[in-house]
Amino acid sequence: MPQLFSDDPSCFSPSSGSSSKNMACKVRGDMGKLLPVISFFLGAALTAAFVIATLDVNWRLSALASWNDGAQPAVTDEMKALAELTEVLRNASMEDGTVIMTSINRAYAAPGSLLDLFLESFRLGEGTEPLLKHVLIVAVDPAALVRCRQVHRHCYLLRRPEDAVDYSDEKHFMSKDYLDMMWGRNLFQQTILQLGFNFLFTDIDIMWFRNPLRHIAITSDIAIANDYYNGDPESLRNRPNGGFLYVRAANRTVDFYRRWRDARRRFPPGTNEQYILERTQAELSRRAGVRMQFLDTANCGGFCQLSRDMGRVCTLHANCCTGLANKVHDLAGVLRDWRNYTAAPPAARRRGGFGWTRPGKCIR
Ligand SMILES: *[C@@H]1O[C@H](CO)[C@@H](O)[C@H](O)[C@H]1NC(C)=O
Ligand SMILES: *[C@@H]1O[C@H](CO)[C@@H](O)[C@H](O)[C@H]1NC(C)=O
Numbered sequence: 001m002p003q004l005f006s007d008d009p010s011c012f013s014p015s016s017g018s019s020s021k022n023m024a025c026k027v028r029g030d031m032g033k034l035l036p037v038i039s040f041f042l043g044a045a046l047t048a049a050f051v052i053a054t055l056d057v058n059w060r061l062s063a064l065a066s067w068n069d070g071a072q073p074a075v076t077d078e079m080k081a082l083a084e085l086t087e088v089l090r091n092a093s094m095e096d097g098t099v100i101m102t103s104i105n106r107a108y109a110a111p112g113s114l115l116d117l118f119l120e121s122f123r124l125g126e127g128t129e130p131l132l133k134h135v136l137i138v139a140v141d142p143a144a145l146v147r148c149r150q151v152h153r154h155c156y157l158l159r160r161p162e163d164a165v166d167y168s169d170e171k172h173f174m175s176k177d178y179l180d181m182m183w184g185r186n187l188f189q190q191t192i193l194q195l196g197f198n199f200l201f202t203d204i205d206i207m208w209f210r211n212p213l214r215h216i217a218i219t220s221d222i223a224i225a226n227d228y229y230n231g232d233p234e235s236l237r238n239r240p241n242g243g244f245l246y247v248r249a250a251n252r253t254v255d256f257y258r259r260w261r262d263a264r265r266r267f268p269p270g271t272n273e274q275y276i277l278e279r280t281q282a283e284l285s286r287r288a289g290v291r292m293q294f295l296d297t298a299n300c301g302g303f304c305q306l307s308r309d310m311g312r313v314c315t316l317h318a319n320c321c322t323g324l325a326n327k328v329h330d331l332a333g334v335l336r337d338w339r340n341y342t343a344a345p346p347a348a349r350r351r352g353g354f355g356w357t358r359p360g361k362c363i364r
């Protein structure tokens with residue numbers, strides 16, 4: 001393996017976060033310097049070339065093989081993509097190596113669509129605007145990347161092999177393309193962990209009004225929101241929703257992800273990843289030694305189980321809702337209600353009487 005960290009031992013550690021340090025250690029597309037670094041992350045996190053399949057099915061195994069021998073490898077597009085991902089994660093992450101991550105396609109990124117509502121919620125929320133500098137937006141098609149760059153600082157294009165499905169249009173729930181997109185997202189999340197970063201994944205149709213990290217226990221390896229919360233944060237009989245998911249980078253959580261996808265084989269083809277998680281989470285967490293926490297819908301909730309208490313809400317998901325236009329319509333209503341609530345004087349807020357307008361297009 002090539003020599004590691006020859007210049008500065010803390011330079012490439014994702015958790016060495018001060019921005020002056022980041023600047024001093026800034027990677028400038030110097031592949032000679034970058035490759036050993038990436039190779040270190042991957043080598044440390046992996047026993048085999050597993051990550052290659054996870055980052056991008058188009059990745060060539062042979063490239064990695066020569067790479068790990070310390071031979072000077074050809075710099076492929078895939079390596080550049082991984083180098084760029086590592087850099088973008090370092091740019092966006094918090095001091096402890098956590099990044100808030102969401103993903104968009106062209107339809108979600110269009111002006112007036114979900115991306116605008118999502119970003120607006122951070123600006124309207126209480127103490128959420130500073131979190132925007134830790135939000136990484138993963139674009140799944142080039143048009144979404146262009147639009148992301150116009151409105152946000154940390155954008156990354158998830159490249160796809162030529163023959164993969166087109167991700168740019170609205171995906172209908174449970175269609176084949178939808179399932180491919182969701183399992184692709186699952187693989188990508190594992191790659192983030194293998195690069196040593198914790199992530200808080202949030203769907204783009206989730207409004208952020210307060211910082212939800214305060215509700216994630218320091219002992220949790222995985223914390224996940226629920227469509228329906230049963231009142232017990234440790235009960236493995238909760239109904240999780242992978243649209244809002246915190247995962248700590250550790251070998252055991254990577255193992256959890258592998259087992260999660262392995263479990264697909266036990267279900268009929270076409271079963272979605274969320275259903276498989278719900279059915280296997282007790283077994284997977286026990287086998288991988290992972291502690292799961294299920295988040296209260298009063299804090300991290302959504303349309304499925306809508307909490308009336310605006311004093312407690314952190315995030316609000318347009319779940320139990322299909323159709324992009326329906327989501328946009330009802331989430332715009334959510335932002336209106338939030339503005340009305342935050343505009344009221346504290347005494348009026350304490351007296352209560354505020355609440356969400358019924359999400360009438362989503363919930364009929
Ligand atoms: C990381 O941040 C630096 C400094 O802001 C910027 O120049 C660079 O382009 C960023 N890298 C990526 C991959 O976005
Ligand atoms: C994680 O797994 C790798 C490869 O199996 C191993 O080398 C490393 O020591 C493990 N790290 C921890 C913290 O257990």
Ligand SMILES: *[C@@H]1O[C@H](CO)[C@@H](O)[C@H](O)[C@H]1NC(C)=O
Pocket residue numbers: 337340341343344348353354355356357
């Ligand atoms: C808007 O705020 C006022 C008080 O400022 C309150 O009386 C009213 O119920 C609020 N409307 C909604 C939809 O919450």
